Amino acid sequence: MSDYKVSIVRFDDLTEDEQEWQPNNGSGKDCAQYLKIEYKGETIAIESDAMEPEDVRFSRDLKWIKSALEKAYELGASV
Numbered sequence: 846m847s848d849y850k851v852s853i854v855r856f857d858d859l860t861e862d863e864q865e866w867q868p869n870n871g872s873g874k875d876c877a878q879y880l881k882i883e884y885k886g887e888t889i890a891i892e893s894d895a896m897e898p899e900d901v902r903f904s905r906d907l908k909w910i911k912s913a914l915e916k917a918y919e920l921g922a923s924v
Contacts, residue, residue: 849920850883863891871895882913884920 856875867874877895896906
């Protein structure tokens with residue numbers, strides 16, 4: 846079993862603490878789906894699909910992808 850886990854979850858699947866710090870973009874945080882990234886049982890990132898179509902750019906709402914890929918590589922290389 847891998848220490849690195851990536852899940853697509855609903856708002857209700859997040860912990861209360863995780864729900865609190867989600868932005869209320871688009872149709873609202875409770876309508877969004879979330880990409881939850883965990884390492885060794887600890888949540889290291891949560892990203893939402895709640896974004897305005899005109900903002901969907903790698904330099905804006907999708908800029909987290911580059912750092913998530915780099916972090917996954919870093920964690921995998923350290924094993």
